[in-house]
Amino acid sequence: MENVKNYIDQHKERFLRELFNLIRIPSISAVKENKEVMYRAASCVKDVLISSGASQAKVMDTDGWPVVYGEKIINPYLPTVLIYGHYDVQPPEPYEQWISHPFKPVIRDNKIFGRGADDDKGQLFMQIKAFEFLVKENKLPCNIKFLVEGEEEISSPSLKKFCIENKKMLSADVILVSDTPMLSLAEPTITTGLRGIAYFELTITGPDRDLHSGHYGGAVNNPANVLATVIASLKDNDGAVLIPEFYDDVMQLSPEERELLNQVSFNEDQFAKNIGIRKLHVEKGYTALESVGIRPSLDVNGIWGGYTGQGAKTILPAKAAAKISMRLVPNQTPEKMKAIFSAYLQKIIPDNVTYHLTPLHGGNPYVILYDTKEIKAAAAAIEKVFGKKPLPVRSGGSIPVVADFEEVLGIKTVLMGFGLHTDAIHSPNENFPLENFYKGIESLAWFYHFYTI
Amino acid sequence: MENVKNYIDQHKERFLRELFNLIRIPSISAVKENKEVMYRAASCVKDVLISSGASQAKVMDTDGWPVVYGEKIINPYLPTVLIYGHYDVQPPEPYEQWISHPFKPVIRDNKIFGRGADDDKGQLFMQIKAFEFLVKENKLPCNIKFLVEGEEEISSPSLKKFCIENKKMLSADVILVSDTPMLSLAEPTITTGLRGIAYFELTITGPDRDLHSGHYGGAVNNPANVLATVIASLKDNDGAVLIPEFYDDVMQLSPEERELLNQVSFNEDQFAKNIGIRKLHVEKGYTALESVGIRPSLDVNGIWGGYTGQGAKTILPAKAAAKISMRLVPNQTPEKMKAIFSAYLQKIIPDNVTYHLTPLHGGNPYVILYDTKEIKAAAAAIEKVFGKKPLPVRSGGSIPVVADFEEVLGIKTVLMGFGLHTDAIHSPNENFPLENFYKGIESLAWFYHFYTI
Numbered sequence: 061m062e063n064v065k066n067y068i069d070q071h072k073e074r075f076l077r078e079l080f081n082l083i084r085i086p087s088i089s090a091v092k093e094n095k096e097v098m099y100r101a102a103s104c105v106k107d108v109l110i111s112s113g114a115s116q117a118k119v120m121d122t123d124g125w126p127v128v129y130g131e132k133i134i135n136p137y138l139p140t141v142l143i144y145g146h147y148d149v150q151p152p153e154p155y156e157q158w159i160s161h162p163f164k165p166v167i168r169d170n171k172i173f174g175r176g177a178d179d180d181k182g183q184l185f186m187q188i189k190a191f192e193f194l195v196k197e198n199k200l201p202c203n204i205k206f207l208v209e210g211e212e213e214i215s216s217p218s219l220k221k222f223c224i225e226n227k228k229m230l231s232a233d234v235i236l237v238s239d240t241p242m243l244s245l246a247e248p249t250i251t252t253g254l255r256g257i258a259y260f261e262l263t264i265t266g267p268d269r270d271l272h273s274g275h276y277g278g279a280v281n282n283p284a285n286v287l288a289t290v291i292a293s294l295k296d297n298d299g300a301v302l303i304p305e306f307y308d309d310v311m312q313l314s315p316e317e318r319e320l321l322n323q324v325s326f327n328e329d330q331f332a333k334n335i336g337i338r339k340l341h342v343e344k345g346y347t348a349l350e351s352v353g354i355r356p357s358l359d360v361n362g363i364w365g366g367y368t369g370q371g372a373k374t375i376l377p378a379k380a381a382a383k384i385s386m387r388l389v390p391n392q393t394p395e396k397m398k399a400i401f402s403a404y405l406q407k408i409i410p411d412n413v414t415y416h417l418t419p420l421h422g423g424n425p426y427v428i429l430y431d432t433k434e435i436k437a438a439a440a441a442i443e444k445v446f447g448k449k450p451l452p453v454r455s456g457g458s459i460p461v462v463a464d465f466e467e468v469l470g471i472k473t474v475l476m477g478f479g480l481h482t483d484a485i486h487s488p489n490e491n492f493p494l495e496n497f498y499k500g501i502e503s504l505a506w507f508y509h510f511y512t513i
Numbered sequence: 514m515e516n517v518k519n520y521i522d523q524h525k526e527r528f529l530r531e532l533f534n535l536i537r538i539p540s541i542s543a544v545k546e547n548k549e550v551m552y553r554a555a556s557c558v559k560d561v562l563i564s565s566g567a568s569q570a571k572v573m574d575t576d577g578w579p580v581v582y583g584e585k586i587i588n589p590y591l592p593t594v595l596i597y598g599h600y601d602v603q604p605p606e607p608y609e610q611w612i613s614h615p616f617k618p619v620i621r622d623n624k625i626f627g628r629g630a631d632d633d634k635g636q637l638f639m640q641i642k643a644f645e646f647l648v649k650e651n652k653l654p655c656n657i658k659f660l661v662e663g664e665e666e667i668s669s670p671s672l673k674k675f676c677i678e679n680k681k682m683l684s685a686d687v688i689l690v691s692d693t694p695m696l697s698l699a700e701p702t703i704t705t706g707l708r709g710i711a712y713f714e715l716t717i718t719g720p721d722r723d724l725h726s727g728h729y730g731g732a733v734n735n736p737a738n739v740l741a742t743v744i745a746s747l748k749d750n751d752g753a754v755l756i757p758e759f760y761d762d763v764m765q766l767s768p769e770e771r772e773l774l775n776q777v778s779f780n781e782d783q784f785a786k787n788i789g790i791r792k793l794h795v796e797k798g799y800t801a802l803e804s805v806g807i808r809p810s811l812d813v814n815g816i817w818g819g820y821t822g823q824g825a826k827t828i829l830p831a832k833a834a835a836k837i838s839m840r841l842v843p844n845q846t847p848e849k850m851k852a853i854f855s856a857y858l859q860k861i862i863p864d865n866v867t868y869h870l871t872p873l874h875g876g877n878p879y880v881i882l883y884d885t886k887e888i889k890a891a892a893a894a895i896e897k898v899f900g901k902k903p904l905p906v907r908s909g910g911s912i913p914v915v916a917d918f919e920e921v922l923g924i925k926t927v928l929m930g931f932g933l934h935t936d937a938i939h940s941p942n943e944n945f946p947l948e949n950f951y952k953g954i955e956s957l958a959w960f961y962h963f964y965t966i
Contacts, residue, residue, distance in 0.1 A: 089824075090822065090823060090824030090825065090826060091823070091824070092823065092824075150826055150827075150828075151820065151822060151824075151826050153820065153822065153826075154723075157722065213827075214824055214825060215825065241728070255727055257727070257827070259825045259827070266790055267788040267789050267790050268788060268789025268790075269610065269788070269789070269937060269940045269941060269942070270607075270939065270940045270941070271788060271939070271940060272909075272910060272938055272939040272940070273810075273812045273814055273838060273840070273939075274708055274710070274805075274840055274908070274909045274910030274911050275694070275805060275908070275909045275910050275934065275938075276788070276805060276909065277805065277810035277811075277812045277838075277840050277909060278752070278795065278796065278804040278805045278808055278809070278810030278840065278909065279784075279793050279794065279795050279801045279804045279805050279909075280788065280790065280793060280794055281752075281790070281794035282812045282813055284744075284812075284813035284814075284815070284816050284835070285744060285745075285747075285748060285812065285813050287741070287816075288740070288741040288742075288743075288744030288745045288813065288816070288835075289741075289744070289745040289750075290741075291737075291738060291741030291742070291745070292738075292741045292742040292744070292745030292746070293745070294738075295738060297742075297863070299731070299734075331732075335720040335721060335722070335724060335729070335733065336720050336721025336722070337719055337720050337721075337733065337734070337865055337866075338864060338865050339864075339865045340732045340733060340865070341732065341733055341734035341863075341865050342731065342732050343731065348732045351731040351732045352727075352728060352729065352730065352731045352732050355731055356731070357726075357730035357731030358730075359726045359730045359735045359737075359738065359829050360735055360737035360738050360741065360818075360819065360830070360833075361726055361737075361819050361820055361825070361826060361827060361828055361829070361830070362737070362818065362819035362820035362821045362826070362828075362830065363737050363740075363741070363816055363817065363818050363819060363821070363833060364816065364817050364818075364821040365813075365815065365816050365817075366813065366814050366815035366816060366836070367604070367606065367814055367815040367836060368815045368816070368817040368836075369543070369604060369606065370543060370544070370545065371542075371543030371544075371545075371604075371667055371873065372543065372667060372668065372712045372814070372836065372838070372873040372874050373543060373603060373604050373606075373814060373815070373836075373939070374603075374666075374710070374712070374814060374838060374911075374939060375603075375814055375815075375939050375940070376812050376814070377813070377814070377815065380813075380816060382737070382741075383819070383820060383821075383825065383826075385726060385730075385825070385827060387726070387727055387730050387731065410750070410794075411791060411792075412790055412791050412792045412793070412794050413790075420824065420825040421825050455727070455728070456725075456727045456728045456729065456730060456731065456732075457725060457727030457728050458727050458827075481728065484722060485725055485728075486723065486724070486725040486726075486826070486827060486828050487722045487723045487724060487725070487828070488722055488723065489722070
């Protein structure tokens with residue numbers, strides 16, 4: 061096993077070449093017209109799985125974008141690890157803020173730059189390359205299966221059904237996912253929880269056309285003003301959500317659990333500085349780590365309406381819209397959020413405009429206990445490579461399918477992610493440090509060792 | 514003079530051909546790159562002035578888009594009427610809502626459709642064609658000057674200076690403008706007041722890049738949420754503006770003046786129905802006519818920020834912005850509005866975001882007394898053609914330069930407009946009924962008669 065470092069060193073140029081080929085494919089799952097591109101990306105993953113040692117791999121149709129399945133079964137009596145990842149990426153906009161093209165990956169400052177460099181093409185590649193090492197060096201101690209989907213960034217609408225229909229094929233003892241960040245290379249962490257999500261689009265419509273703001277301004281309720289008022293009514297100035305019943309199901313943690321989660325050294329000022337703001341804006345009574353980990357949130361993800369070109373156009377817009385999402389914690393559900401959000405809107409939106417609320421995606425939150433065999437193996441592997449025992453953290457992000465895996469397949473998921481908060485995932489200039497990439501491969505190889513001894 | 518109807522009838526096809534040539538030129542003043550197009554439109558107006566009977570006409574440079582000046586001086590001892598109009602138009606967006614192309618004018622349902630069909634290419638053409646009739650039929654009873662600018666829709670930033678520098682050339686006894694609507698063909702009106710305008714762009718900036726809304730949501734103040742809260746703080750639910758001192762300078766009208774203004778038959782329900790809304794939204798204690806005529810207003814003209822494409826992108830946007838404008842009444846000024854708006858923003862915007870307020874344009878409000886020689890001549894001309902004495906109305910729109918004319922040139926302006934509220938000016942499918950076009954020409958020709966007898 062100690063040979064893994066050498067193996068990475070010998071093959072790293074090829075690893076990057078193969079990864080770059082995948083990053084070059086603009087597999088943005090949110091773009092409905094992307095069929096050819098999505099199948100090309102899936103096919104690329106399939107080919108890499110085969111060349112890395114899978115005994116079989118295939119691209120499988122779903123109700124949405126295709127899934128790639130691959131496996132290496134060495135002995136049915138040995139444990140099986142199911143690796144989950146995704147080949148789809150977030151939209152790259154705004155393009156003009158990228159220093160290099162999002163789909164032309166480059167190495168700069170010892171980091172890979174490109175959309176998907178971390179999330180999740182880069183992290184998925186660590187899994188594939190740890191697997192390659194174990195196969196090529198004859199050190200595989202268990203069976204391995206790969207499930208790589210193309211809809212994670214749009215909340216995996218087809219994967220749950222795919223899992224139900226392919227339950228036997230996907231049977232395993234544990235699911236291993238690299239799609240989360242750690243605090244830093246100096247302070248490794250393991251993600252023991254994920255927030256869920258409820259994502260909506262709200263459209264408010266007033267007049268049947270844009271109106272002259274002089275001839276009508278003062279006599280017509282302006283949909284953009286109404287939208288602003290509605291959004292303002294969703295949170296108070298301290299960031300607490302004002303929708304009735306919003307906090308009703310939120311799981312409260314014990315003081316001990318909160319203390320453990322706050323053990324990681326976390327400098328709020330530095331965290332704020334890293335993203336260019338003067339200070340954070342956290343819910344009263346909670347630390348920033350808690351605010352993004354164990355507390356739900358609500359954010360406008362996008363807003364638009366009326367004239368947005370240069371100069372001044374004096375219209376009263378016919379409509380305005382916003383994308384609004386909530387991050388959920390146990391035991392909140394997207395279904396409940398939709399119900400209480402709808403009821404609240406019904407109450408607060410005046411009757412001289414009309415509105416439409418469309419749920420765009422949803423996923424349940426997830427937690428795993430720190431004191432399990434799987435997490436212990438992951439912790440041992442990370443300690444081996446990073447020289448330090450990792451601390452548990454609750455991630456603010458969402459991988460909705462992880463909750464589905466538990467429900468449908470009855471399998472627990474270990475989140476061994478090696479990203480950093482500075483990787484700018486979902487943002488312009490997404491990147492992934494080479495050191496994280498290599499140490500990730502190494503740690504994942506060690507996971508199998510500790511999991512099977 | 515009675516011959517004017519015949520003249521229009523004989524020449525109307527040519528009138529429309531000439532007008533369509535001007536509408537075909539997309540002279541959108543808000544587009545900074547439009548230099549060639551704006552000069553082409555100015556040149557087209559100049560040519561039409563000459564062919565219609567001006568003894569001289571020229572395109573004159575300004576600090577912005579050019580001005581067209583033309584004149585027919587028959588006798589320096591006779592009165593002089595200065596006609597003001599504009600050849601620039603509002604941006605046509607959203608294109609997809611136009612039934613026919615905004616810059617390919619057509620006649621449909623006895624209306625001219627195209628950007629500028631009413632505002633102001635169509636209305637300007639009525640002036641030019643009334644002038645043509647008087648010249649060609651040797652009935653001109655006074656001197657006539659034309660001042661046609663290309664920056665009205667962006668608040669005439671260069672015209673005031675142009676007037677100061679060309680005071681002598683522009684000397685006149687009255688200014689005549691056709692750039693306003695009447696209530697209906699059955700109930701003609703004369704505009705005796707215009708609202709002013711103060712138009713701003715407000716940008717709120719948070720983090721230095723779009724952030725992952727899961728990893729940061731709950732810990733970072735979201736600029737789009739803040740923008741919504743700021744906008745919501747500008748008006749109460751009844752539509753009253755909440756900016757301190759906003760109403761301080763508003764001129765209050767006497768009960769008699771208010772009664773006269775409310776004499777026009779105005780069906781609020783029909784007005785709401787015409788624009789596709791269930792009911793109007795007017796300030797408490799005022800009629801709808803008063804709300805758009807003698808009361809100031811505040812509207813969001815455009816709003817944008819974050820992800821606005823299809824599907825769900827889970828970002829917390831780096832910034833959000835809005836175009837916000839106020840319509841002003843005597844004695845409000847754009848300068849005062851900027852000062853009180855800035856002071857209010859300073860007070861309400863939290864210090865973990867930054868903001869920037871840019872004034873995009875401004876103009877003072879204007880009033881003219883109903884009981885003057887000029888207005889009486891206009892009223893007599895309209896009564897002659899429409900068979901009914903016109904009532905005074907205060908328009909909600911702004912022609913900022915009208916206030917400047919009074920200040921710089923010391924000349925009063927008569928607003929003889931022949932548009933309708935259904936003309937969709939500034940909106941998709943702008944149109945101008947042929948009947949209004951022809952009756953407008955006729956009425957304007959009669960104005961000179963009544964003004965000089």
